[in-house]
Amino acid sequence: MSPIKDLDIIYQVLNEDGTFSAGDTIIGTVTFTLTKGTKLKSLFVKAKGDARVHWSEGTGDNKQSYSAHKRYFKVKEYLLEENGEGNNLQEGEHHFKFSLRIPHEDMPPSFKGANGSIIYALEAKVSRSWRWPSTARKELNLVSKSFPYIDQALCPQSGSVNKDVGVFSKGEVQMSASVNRKACSPGDTLSVFAQINNSSSKQIKPKFSLEQKTVYRAGGSTHNGLETLFKMVCDPIEPDTEETASCSVTVPDTAIYSLHNCDILSVEYQIKVYLDISFAVDPEVVFPLVIVPPSFPGFCEDVETYPTDAMGAPSGNDFPAAGFPIGVYPVPSGSDACAYPTPQPTQQTNITNGYNDQGPQNPTQYGFTDAVIMPPSVQYPSPAVPPQYEQGQGSPS
Structure with a gap:
């Protein structure tokens, strides 16, 4: 023994x-x-x-x-x-x-x-x-000190999509969507808006979701896992109707942090705004989201307002975007799944990427388009070197 x-x-x-x-x-x-x-x-x-x-x-x-x-x-x-x-x-x-x-x-x-x-x-x-x-x-x-576009955490994102409803019906649908953050922490709530113009003969149903994508890599092969952390379905929008739907997306407290700086696995998040159309490919706008620790250096929550011209519709499209009101973003409450705020004037949107990014865009190798925008390098102070101890007296050399 x-x-x-x-x-x-x-x-x-x-x-x-x-x-x-x-x-x-x-x-x-x-x-x-x-x-x-x-x-x-x-x-x-x-x-x-x-x-x-x-x-x-x-x-x-x-x-x-x-x-x-x-x-x-x-x-x-x-x-x-x-x-x-x-x-x-x-x-x-x-x-x-x-x-x-x-x-x-x-x-x-x-x-x-x-x-x-x-x-x-x-x-x-x-x-x-x-x-x-x-x-x-x-x-x-x-915890990592490296997160994509953390310096733009409080910047909003927006995007638009136009799509025919398919061969079994006629007309098209237009949607401009926006989200008020690029990065957040577990437990935070995001405001997501979508303005929809249903010019088709079909009833459509707006949906919002928060998804986590995990990618494992080995020997040139990949294995993907996709988990839906949040989903909300709004009331249907009738044909020849224009409405603006909104919802608040709360990131679960148990959500792990984004992981992008590992060669053999990655964890990414996206907020998806899409329209459920029967017998047709659902149009969608996808926003990458980074989840960081609450105490991450430089990550603050003290910004309450955003410029009203931060969101917009694509060039050549007179369909107005779902902008954010001045001041603190409203959060829908009560039993209703959706609320309908008044849209604000907006600027032009980059329709190629699907959302209006206020910073430089770099492609990512981890699965979501335009999901990673690296911030400027940040210098962190080195911790003080601890005192040394005598060897043989219960202390390290």
Whole structure:
């Protein structure tokens, strides 16, 4: 029976939410109890970060498995140097302090999904000669410092679409849609508007949804997962009718943060405004959305108004866009699924991309068109280097 009992890792929490970021220093203590005097070969603690994906396709002889692994960092510190003759420790409790620094590099946040994960962890190992080592492990919650267009978080987006209703009817429908944010945090509420002109002979039904798309990559293949986090269906719009529908979209508190800076997996979000038309392809306008931690540097909620000319209809289209009123955005209330605000004057919209982006646009490799707009680099202060300790006195070198 091993004389090593209650091996544990205790570390200091730097942030109120218990998270770490690249460049942070992890300060803690490895503790254990010896039931008798023991010779230990070595004692070390390490921090590491790994991303893994795995999935299978097909059945029987045609079944094929895909997997990929990426290591982001590993730092290691010996608290008792390796000694073939053994380090003599007395019976009782023992405490060894350590200090490990997470590299100041661009790393994705912690993540666990159906077919992959990104895990950051602390591990401690106590070794004895000719014995199985004793180990302890604790996971760390790491958040990324890199998010697309976070500097434009409070900028609105808009877009328009015109479409014939198909061969089984006549006429066309026009829709201008807008959303008041490009980025938000879990628990936030977004305002989404859609002005619809139903010039067809069919009844149409406006719908709003918030979707999460997860993409796993390995060996040149991809595996996609799509989950609808929110959906609202409005009252039907009759033929030859023009109405403006709106709804408030609340991001679930359990929503994970957007993940774009990992080679083998990504997590993206989109708000979709579309029209349900029977026996026809549903016209839609899609807005990319970035979900970030509430305490993300530079991400603020103190802007209450937006310029009234921020949204617009496409060039050559006299159909007015669903603009936002001056002041705080209204949020529909009560049992009604939709509300109908008065549209405001707007500017021209980029109909090619489907929404009016107020900043530069770059294509993304992760699935949603124009979903990633990288912000200017932001410099973050490096944490203070913790004090050093004497080796052999329960502290790191």
